[in-house]
Amino acid sequence: MVPIFFAYFALVSIVAGLLTVSLRNPVHCGIALLALLGHVAGLFVLLHAEFVAVVQIIIYAGAILILYLFVLMLLNLKTEERYFHRRHAWYITGVGALTVELLMVLLASRFSGAKGPATVAAVEEIGNSTAIGILMFSDYLLPFEIVGVFLLGAIVGAIVLAKTPSPADLSGDER
Amino acid sequence: MTPDMVPANYLPIVIFMVVAAGFGIVSIAAGYLVRPSNPYKAKLAPYESGAPVFHDARTNIPMRYYIIAMLFVIFDIETVFIFPWAVIFNQLGLFGLIEMLLFIVILLVGYFYAWKKEALEWD
Amino acid sequence: MTIVSTADLLAILPELLVMAGGCLVLVLDPLTAKDRKDWLAYFSLAVLGAAFVVGYWFMGALTGSPRPAFSGLYVLDAYGAFWKLLLILVSGLVILLAKAHLKLEEIDLPEFYAFILLSLSGMMVMVSGTDLLVIYLGLELMSLSLYVMAGFKRYAPRSLEAAAKYFILGSFSSGILLYGISLLFGRTGSTTLAGIRDGIAGLPPGDPILLMAMGLLVVGFGFKVAAVPFHMWTPDVYEGSPTSVTAYMAVASKAASFAAFLRVFLEALGGIKESWRMLLVAVCIATMVLGNVVAIVQTNIKRMLAYSSIAHAGYALIGLVVADAAGTASVMLYLAIYAFMNLGAFAVVTMLRRGGLEGDEIDDFTGLARRNKWAALVMLLFMFSLAGIPPTAGFIAKFYIFMAAVGANMTGLAVIAVVFAAISAYFYLRVVMVMYMKEPGETAGTPGYDVRVVASPAAIAVLLVAALGVLILGVFPDPLIQAAQSAILPLK
Numbered sequence: 001m002v003p004i005f006f007a008y009f010a011l012v013s014i015v016a017g018l019l020t021v022s023l024r025n026p027v028h029c030g031i032a033l034l035a036l037l038g039h040v041a042g043l044f045v046l047l048h049a050e051f052v053a054v055v056q057i058i059i060y061a062g063a064i065l066i067l068y069l070f071v072l073m074l075l076n077l078k079t080e081e082r083y084f085h086r087r088h089a090w091y092i093t094g095v096g097a098l099t100v101e102l103l104m105v106l107l108a109s110r111f112s113g114a115k116g117p118a119t120v121a122a123v124e125e126i127g128n129s130t131a132i133g134i135l136m137f138s139d140y141l142l143p144f145e146i147v148g149v150f151l152l153g154a155i156v157g158a159i160v161l162a163k164t165p166s167p168a169d170l171s172g173d174e175r
Numbered sequence: 176m177t178p179d180m181v182p183a184n185y186l187p188i189v190i191f192m193v194v195a196a197g198f199g200i201v202s203i204a205a206g207y208l209v210r211p212s213n214p215y216k217a218k219l220a221p222y223e224s225g226a227p228v229f230h231d232a233r234t235n236i237p238m239r240y241y242i243i244a245m246l247f248v249i250f251d252i253e254t255v256f257i258f259p260w261a262v263i264f265n266q267l268g269l270f271g272l273i274e275m276l277l278f279i280v281i282l283l284v285g286y287f288y289a290w291k292k293e294a295l296e297w298d
Numbered sequence: 299m300t301i302v303s304t305a306d307l308l309a310i311l312p313e314l315l316v317m318a319g320g321c322l323v324l325v326l327d328p329l330t331a332k333d334r335k336d337w338l339a340y341f342s343l344a345v346l347g348a349a350f351v352v353g354y355w356f357m358g359a360l361t362g363s364p365r366p367a368f369s370g371l372y373v374l375d376a377y378g379a380f381w382k383l384l385l386i387l388v389s390g391l392v393i394l395l396a397k398a399h400l401k402l403e404e405i406d407l408p409e410f411y412a413f414i415l416l417s418l419s420g421m422m423v424m425v426s427g428t429d430l431l432v433i434y435l436g437l438e439l440m441s442l443s444l445y446v447m448a449g450f451k452r453y454a455p456r457s458l459e460a461a462a463k464y465f466i467l468g469s470f471s472s473g474i475l476l477y478g479i480s481l482l483f484g485r486t487g488s489t490t491l492a493g494i495r496d497g498i499a500g501l502p503p504g505d506p507i508l509l510m511a512m513g514l515l516v517v518g519f520g521f522k523v524a525a526v527p528f529h530m531w532t533p534d535v536y537e538g539s540p541t542s543v544t545a546y547m548a549v550a551s552k553a554a555s556f557a558a559f560l561r562v563f564l565e566a567l568g569g570i571k572e573s574w575r576m577l578l579v580a581v582c583i584a585t586m587v588l589g590n591v592v593a594i595v596q597t598n599i600k601r602m603l604a605y606s607s608i609a610h611a612g613y614a615l616i617g618l619v620v621a622d623a624a625g626t627a628s629v630m631l632y633l634a635i636y637a638f639m640n641l642g643a644f645a646v647v648t649m650l651r652r653g654g655l656e657g658d659e660i661d662d663f664t665g666l667a668r669r670n671k672w673a674a675l676v677m678l679l680f681m682f683s684l685a686g687i688p689p690t691a692g693f694i695a696k697f698y699i700f701m702a703a704v705g706a707n708m709t710g711l712a713v714i715a716v717v718f719a720a721i722s723a724y725f726y727l728r729v730v731m732v733m734y735m736k737e738p739g740e741t742a743g744t745p746g747y748d749v750r751v752v753a754s755p756a757a758i759a760v761l762l763v764a765a766l767g768v769l770i771l772g773v774f775p776d777p778l779i780q781a782a783q784s785a786i787l788p789l790k
Contacts, residue, residue: 045185055255063248070244073236105506113507114487114497133259137271139369141302142310144256144274146423146435148281149317151249153416153439155285156324157446158245159294160409161461162238270302284321291328 319345320415417443460538475518545644585612642764665738
């Protein structure tokens with residue numbers, strides 16, 4: 001059963017990814033992206049990484065896609081600005097050829113790498129979010145707190161860039 | 176549970192998705208087969224008996240929406256981090272509480288800053 | 299389950315100070331009155347001073363005995379302490395420089411100091427992390443702050459363009475870096491540098507996935523240090539950003555990225571040294587050629603300094619390619635000296651005003667010696683140093699890099715570097731020529747019209763520190779050389 005599901009999720013992901021970058025209406029691109037994110041979440045489920053799958057849905061499909069749509073509306077793309085660059089076909093051919101070449105090199109190599117400590121069996125024993133929680137709040141505490149500082153930087157950065165009044169605004173009122 | 180097995184708990188979700196997709200497909204297909212098809216120009220207009228359309232529905236929205244959406248994304252990510260912490264809170268005890276308090280205090284700094292800079296005000 | 303110990307917290311004391319300082323600046327910013335915002339700059343400087351003292355104490359206490367912390371994700375060693383001291387010093391100088399410069403540009407926001415501190419904490423995490431995830435997070439924290447700072451002049455389209463370009467290309471390169479990390483993890487089952495080294499030892503030589511991961515890491519770090527062919531962003535971003543931010547990018551972010559680059563490649567990928575050496579030699583030569591040749595035709599001083607910083611990344615890469623003790627020490631020495639001379643050059647640019655704008659064209663330097671002989675004199679010093687002319691520190695830096703290459707039987711590479719260093723003298727000395735040999739134009743429409751030098755005490759202090767650094771390190775480089783040699787990575 002697994003190969004069938006894998007083939008489905010992988011194929012739809014690839015097609016949706018291609019559509020995301022090639023569709024001409026930006027909102028359609030957003031919907032294709034939604035399909036892509038959903039199917040990548042499916043791949044995570046197949047890998048028994050349920051927590052990551054749920055995070056993928058909540059953050060990417062829930063929040064980031066909304067942000068993209070907001071940005072699309074901010075930009076207000078006019079119909080005539082939705083170019084399709086014909087010469088990109090050449091780049092795509094080149095990149096495609098390079099990818100096939102790389103794939104052939106990679107397929108020739110061994111795929112099984114060394115396994116880390118968090119194997120499927122070990123994770124299933126205590127449950128997905130428990131396993132992540134234990135690691136995140138003991139060994140990986142430092143990266144976790146750095147993420148906190150990183151998010152703080154993102155909040156302040158967004159406000160500084162979007163909210164700070166320019167000198168022209170400042171001269172008018174008493175801020 | 177062996178790694179190669181499909182997680183069987185997901186069968187209800189798969190069935191649910193199939194039913195949801197099937198409902199949409201079947202109703203549209205049934206409607207297409209049953210309804211009379213007689214299109215003309217006025218009928219195809221977005222508002223058949225209303226005002227004529229004069230421009231695109233998508234216009235520029237104010238920058239304010241962007242800040243709100245951005246803040247939503249960031250606090251959404253914060254919530255996701257709290258989830259695994261809540262699951263193992265009993266094992267972590269006081270130490271875990273301090274860890275999470277530190278994380279939340281760092282983000283509260285951002286919240287305080289956003290509040291004071293009137294980023295949450297709608298003018 | 300391991301619980302964090304006091305020793306762990308002590309190990310990141312300088313980082314904690316800087317992070318807490320950054321958060322405090324953000325909290326205090328809305329609470330301070332508008333005419334007292336300068337206090338936040340002094341507060342940031344005090345935080346940096348405290349972090350410097352702690353870092354200096356670590357540097358002395360730690361020679362030769364790395365102490366792992368946070369279950370092997372972090373290390374407290376002399377190598378990290380050396381870079382941290384350099385980065386804290388640079389950040390302090392940039393804050394001083396910015397205090398005057400931001401007022402001139404009318405972007406006097408205290409958030410700037412907070413972002414310098416946040417960015418610095420990211421860099422400090424980068425240079426001390428021994429786990430690719432930690433290094434990646436530090437790198438992202440550094441970059442995020444730089445993206446925002448690049449767009450600080452948000453009423454100027456050039457600044458916004460710089461921020462957008464830097465952000466899009468930067469996040470793309472982080473994605474590539476992350477892909478490399480994930481391939482390494484898939485192959486070796488670990489993200490810690492030690493774990494990856496052990497994993498690579500058990501793999502057959504020339505493993506394709508390993509080589510691909512290595513290539514992706516070269517792309518990711520190559521972008522951050524602005525090596526050719528991943529340098530495309532550099533001129534536009536350096537030109538568009540406010541000059542004090544450009545100085546910070548060119549000096550601090552490059553130094554921190556080189557520190558992490560060296561640590562990752564020598565500690566984790568030391569086992570496949572022969573494979574990355576070939577790749578990096580090509581990158582290194584391309585970087586020196588393109589940086590030095592394209593810099594010749596620039597008319598904007600910030601663009602010229604951007605290409606010059608690309609070229610300097612090429613020289614510093616020689617130290618990585620050599621990949622031995624002398625090479626590591628020479629990179630550390632090079633970037634420490636480069637910090638002084640480049641910061642000084644950018645400081646002069648911030649002081650030059652043309653009308654209400656920044657005088658960032660080379661033409662604006664015309665006859666500077668007649669307008670302000672001190673500004674011209676220090677600029678001359680920094681240009682000589684960047685060109686590597688003795689007795690300035692720039693000569694010492696290049697000398698040790700080239701000696702490291704010769705010592706590792708890479709004389710060819712050293713010869714190429716010397717040739718391009720000679721070519722670089724052309725565009726550095728052109729600035730000197732313009733300053734000293736030409737008369738300033740006095741009528742409207744001619745170059746040099748209405749150019750003036752705006753000197754503030756803080757900017758003069760920065761220039762003094764940079765100029766004294768370049769002169770003293772040029773004549774008595776021994777203490778710095780010894781510090782670098784005692785702080786090299788323990789190579790395996």
